[in-house]
Amino acid sequence: MVEWTRRRFLQASALAGGALMLPGVMQAAWAAGSDKPELETVRVGFIPLTDCAPLAIAAYKGFDKKYGFTLVPTKEASWAAVRDKLVAGELDAAHILYGLLYGLELGIAGKPKPMANLMTLNQNGQAITLSSDLAQQGVRDVEGLKKLIGQQAPGSYTFAHTFPTGTHAMWLYYWLASAGINPFDDVRTVVVPPPQMVMNMRIGNMVGFCVGEPWNARAINDRIGFTAATSQSIWPEHPEKILGTRREWVEAHPNTARALVSALLEAQRWIDASPQNKEETARLLARRAWLNTKEQYLTGRMLGEYDNGVGQRWQDAHPIRFFEDGAVSYPWHSDGMWFLTQFRRWGLLKTDPDYAAIAQRINRTDVWQDAATAVGGIRAPSSPLRSSTLMDGTVWNGTDPQGYANRFAIHRTGA
Numbered sequence: 001m002v003e004w005t006r007r008r009f010l011q012a013s014a015l016a017g018g019a020l021m022l023p024g025v026m027q028a029a030w031a032a033g034s035d036k037p038e039l040e041t042v043r044v045g046f047i048p049l050t051d052c053a054p055l056a057i058a059a060y061k062g063f064d065k066k067y068g069f070t071l072v073p074t075k076e077a078s079w080a081a082v083r084d085k086l087v088a089g090e091l092d093a094a095h096i097l098y099g100l101l102y103g104l105e106l107g108i109a110g111k112p113k114p115m116a117n118l119m120t121l122n123q124n125g126q127a128i129t130l131s132s133d134l135a136q137q138g139v140r141d142v143e144g145l146k147k148l149i150g151q152q153a154p155g156s157y158t159f160a161h162t163f164p165t166g167t168h169a170m171w172l173y174y175w176l177a178s179a180g181i182n183p184f185d186d187v188r189t190v191v192v193p194p195p196q197m198v199m200n201m202r203i204g205n206m207v208g209f210c211v212g213e214p215w216n217a218r219a220i221n222d223r224i225g226f227t228a229a230t231s232q233s234i235w236p237e238h239p240e241k242i243l244g245t246r247r248e249w250v251e252a253h254p255n256t257a258r259a260l261v262s263a264l265l266e267a268q269r270w271i272d273a274s275p276q277n278k279e280e281t282a283r284l285l286a287r288r289a290w291l292n293t294k295e296q297y298l299t300g301r302m303l304g305e306y307d308n309g310v311g312q313r314w315q316d317a318h319p320i321r322f323f324e325d326g327a328v329s330y331p332w333h334s335d336g337m338w339f340l341t342q343f344r345r346w347g348l349l350k351t352d353p354d355y356a357a358i359a360q361r362i363n364r365t366d367v368w369q370d371a372a373t374a375v376g377g378i379r380a381p382s383s384p385l386r387s388s389t390l391m392d393g394t395v396w397n398g399t400d401p402q403g404y405a406n407r408f409a410i411h412r413t414g415a
Contacts, residue, residue: 037069037256044243044260045076045085045094047194048291049212050298051122051241052095053281054322056290058267066266067259067374075289078193079163086244087113092253093260095121096244099339103165105362108348114247117336117363118261119329119371121241121268125301125320126168126231127216128175130208131201135226135310142179142229145208149186159183160192160200160209167240170342171231172210177410178234178392184346184412201225212240213320214297219309221297226309232318234391239335250364257364261371265329265378272323278302326378331363333384334398341396341405347412355401359384 042064046052055073058064064071074091076082079100085091087110101117103109130139139145149157159176161169173183183189192200197215200206202224209215210231219225231238243264250257271281282298285291291298300307304319321328336359343349365384372378385398396404 035255037067037259038253039069039092039256041070041072042092042256042260043072043074043090045074045082045091045096047076047079047082047095048293049095049194049241050214050282050285050291050302051125051212051320052290053271053285054121054264054267055095056267056284057271057281058263060284061267061270063263063266063270064260067262069256069259069263071260071263077195079166083110086246087111089246089249092249092256093118093243093245095241097163097166097168098239098242098335099165099167099170099343100163101242101244102336102339102343102358102362103348105358106343106349106353108343109163109165115362116245116247116250116367117331118243118245118250118257118367119264119331120239120335121243121264121322121329123237123240123321123324123328124230124232124316124318126171126210126212126240127227128172128208128210128229128231129197129201129216129219129225130228131206131225132223134207140228140310142175142181145176145228146179146181149181154186155188157208158188158190158206160190160197160206160211162194162211163191165339165343165348167231167238167339168210168212170339171234171238172208173342173346174390175210175229175234177408180410182410182412198222198224213301214291214293217297217301218293220307227306228308230306230316230318232316235388236318237321237388239332242331247361250367254367257367258370258374261329261367262374265323265326265371265375268322268329269326269375272321275303326372327381329368330381331365331368332381332386333359333363333365334386334396336363337398337401338396341401344405345408345411352402352405356398 046055059071082094086094101115104113105115161172176183194211197209197211198218282295282302286295304316306316307313337355340355387397389395
């Protein structure tokens, strides 16, 4: 993986700061001539989760105006609603699950539609919550869960995720399978929108769920659940939400696409610049227009401070990240290919796809590069593939996706 230098980041921050001290200078530069965004306003959908933060900061701090357009965030009730509005053209782009976008491209998350991933919005920051009832039975981790599940008939326990091809489904399946629990044969899984997770666990509709924050922290606060695993313990620095849109929208509005990514890159850099900025971000997200929740549910995990609700506290080595000198945002081809391997593993794809070709056409590194150049001080990696080691020791680097998809002992042969 390429070295993302701190010096270049600091130089870029100084330049950006200087530009912001001269109101209208950058906006005028981007709002004139052939580089002018084709659209004056851009509607971007989001689900009320901590990782929608770049959208909130871009709009609140005026990074959209800096690049010559107005960002109009629209709160949605579920990932299905985001999908439907994005495909119908009611949204220009969306804060969206990585796997949902890939599922749309392939026709396994709705009617097939050519899609585009413009950037990754964050890494890490999700979790798997188990109910307090399980904690009272002595379950603390996936091995303990395996023993309990083995004592009952298959399907006795229900778990929830947020969308069939989404990231939370993949983290939950991977985590369960790591201990020998087949997520399709041994347990029952259901789809629940993120804001409804805590309520559904409270009334006993499931014993576990995988979702983004603040709903895992909220379950602990409400004394109905505990954090059994973070998503970053499954895959450190994993991709999570992305900025997704339709391929036709990018082709019709290339300047707008570049301006939108530029504004969000600026927002990501601002959030990760200091703990104080993260705290301010949490205060903003807590407002009614965004997550409509208490700031206390957001701040701790935004800062990497974890309490699992059953006596363990730690400073996470892989907290939610938004920038990391630009590396977070790069639309790595290997990240997209990983989701394809899991679709194949779990029978969502009946044959092996052309992994590399699909990732290349969806993940728009060209748009990202134009935006990174506009922002300044952000270097692209030397390769669109990166290497990661997951919780079970498997190494994923994108070089043999078919072999990787077929290596898992627990899988599903048909959908």
